Amino acid sequence: MSTAPALPVVIIGAGPIGLAAAVHLSERGQLPLVLEAGQSAGTAVREWAHVRLFSTWGEVVDPAAEKLLADTGWSKPDADSYPSGGDWVEQYLQPLADTLGDQIRYGARVTGVSKAGRDRVVDTDRDTQPFVAHVRYADDREERILAAAVIDASGTWALPSPAGGSGLPALGERAAADLISYRVPDLTDPAVRARYAGKRTAVIGSGASAFTALSSLAELAQSQDGTDTKAVWVLRRGISGSTFGGGDTDELPARGALGLAAKAAVDDGHAEAVTGFRTEAIEGSIDGRLVLVSEDGRQLEPVDEVIVLTGLRPDLSFLSEVRLRLDERLQAPVELAPLIDPNQHSCGTVYPHGHRELSHPDSGVYLVGMKSYGRAPTFLAMTGYEQVRSVAAALAGDTDAADRVELVLPETGVCGGSGLFDTADSDQAVAAGCCAPVAPQPVQLITVSSGSASSSGC
Template identity: 50%
Template sequence: MADTTNHTESLPVVVIGAGPVGLATAAHLRERGLTPLVLEAGSTSGAAIRDWGHTRLFSPWRYNIDEAARRLLEADGWQAPNPEVLPTGHELITDYLTPLAAALGDVVRTDARVIAVSREGIDKTRSTGRETTPFLVRIASSDGSSEDVLARSVIDASGTWHQPNPLGRSGLPAPGEAEATARGLITQPLPAVTGVDRDRFAGRHVLVVGAGHSAANTLLDLAELADDNPATRISWAVRSADASRAYGGEDRDELAARGALGTRLRDLVESGRIDVHTSFVITGFETHGEQLHVQAAGPSGAEKLTVDVLVPATGFRPDLSMLTELRLDLDPTVDAPQKLGPLIDPEFHSCGSVEPHGERVLAHPEPGFYIVGMKSYGRAPTFLMATGYEQVRSIAAALAGDRVAADTVHLELPETGVCTTDLGGYCDVPAGPLPVTIGGAPTSSCCS
């Protein structure tokens, strides 16, 4: 058994995902003398962020840079951007994540999609020797084959961007939703309305569904587009009886850009430029040529809204399918680690009211395995990037045997008024995704 333990300790700590939190994890592990191996499904670091890179974050640079990452970068002569400037997602990649991945070197592997995590030679039911048995991380190759990598610990920072919530009621896809998506009548979250996707929306009737910051961001972009093309018609559907919750903290938000977002949206609604449909619960879709018929249950009975294109902004959820052979302890409400769930429940907490938390709160019955970043928040849309940085600092300290540092967690976050982001969970971004963080995602957070 001693030989197995020694072998395990010589193995790398596998980090799944090369977004902001994943790369910060590698920087902290390296500072602690541990060997990280970052596995990124995309072709570059920050691949998920590129999907919403046109969007500006709510939080300035001073909240978006992890301190261990900063130390590593500055050792190579890197100069941090102006701490008070609000970066776009693309700027977050070019000015921070790309240089950080380069500084970490060959420990970052791209085009390496993790499809399963288990223990070498044993499944979920086996207890004897489990703690000293290496993790087995299976990676899918582009040619259809797979590769197994052994690890002493695994930290899942893969985010939630690629797992959007369905548009239908009861947490399920609505009838016809898959077909409408396949035909391009339902877009991905946070499209570049005034950029490369402009022709898809100009002069058309667009429906935005959702009540978070990503919905607000898309609505504001559509209003800008309508200024240039008055034939553009904007509808907004929310499930609640009152859309005002989407306005957030407005002048009470300590992230000024995020507060201004709600104020601008309120003005557009009150002026009649955006047609709001409240208590709008989607029950099905029908496609007719180039148009989408959206069926819904409303306060007065069945409704039907015909549009040219629909933009979903209903948030994200974690994909746990690759973790089925691990022993997880998840909160039954938000799919976060059990001890974290009550701290982040969006019915009771905003981004700025979540308590700092570290390794003990994030631990599972599977020793050495952690879910961090946006994915650690499960379905809760209240994640801030700075929160993820503190999570991984604590975990790296614990893995290095520094229990005091691991348990000393501290984080000062700006009060956010009401936080209802969708960017994969990121409260930094006006998001979906995106999830998406003080330092999370667009102003208008995945990106972990």
């Protein structure tokens, strides 16, 4: 009998899916080791702490994690209420991380993954070699950690897509970085609010995040400190009946609410829409502002700020030495890609899936959570929890459990994104659950000077 110590399963990222993976592995007698680049759990979620999720507490807590926490005396928040990102971190993710204890290393950035002694070209004995994760710590120490398997739950938050219509940065985009943001602004923050108040801001993008930015800027325009605030909505496509979603009849009520808010911003004159504009360059004007130039040579009037909300994409650079089989369009596992294609699926029509759809030529490496969806924006937290339950079972050798679907969704599913975040003192305003069986809530942009409403998209 071998006396060699068991190798850990390395999990990249201490977000909701990575922490759930650690719990499921521990339940099955595996040795998880979570490597988190940030200094605390839920680093990415903390960056949108002010935003309320589309999903209820009952839909964003992993069942196995709930059981583990319950043994410590933890009480689950009201299952039918809607947490903000900050609530999710403070009331669930951080307590879960604290319970997992030294199974998590913070300030540990994975810079590469490979097979021990084998680059991606070498076949010899490849299947018998363990994985090796190259790690750089916050104090610049480096370490190589041998692993039985690698679960990448690092998400896509850190790599927003650029403004350029070709998928590459527009000419001048990097040089204008001080005046460009790739996040929905938190206008409840006085410093952020001052940045956009009274300014002309271009919003590039056509999804829920762009809707949220437009509605937030419209609210600012109606406030006392937002006089002369103006948004320019830059769309690569034209405006059609589906541009703003389904409104009150949208299968995702909160998505419909965001579309209604964006439409109101345009209808009320707080935002002007520019269609068919694929950004080629961002140039400086003589007064220090920015000028957007399209591929066909059109130029927009100068703007003070630019908000780029054109999606997120996976960072695959540190996985270059492992053999992955990814869809050429979505950069998602090839077996999963047809199930999540945003041209055909919304949050609620993605079928639950597990280790088989997530497998790659190098057996034992898995991309899970938002990372597994590549460039598709339809990820839902509950499906991510099912992914890692299945993967943990497969790694433990329980193929029957790994193949069994144990996730039951509402008829139209549950989206893991975020919706309109109402003022904190509004007890009557409850964010509509994405895809949940809740009556659609009409969106009314605040028209009083003291109002404050911030929102964000999936």
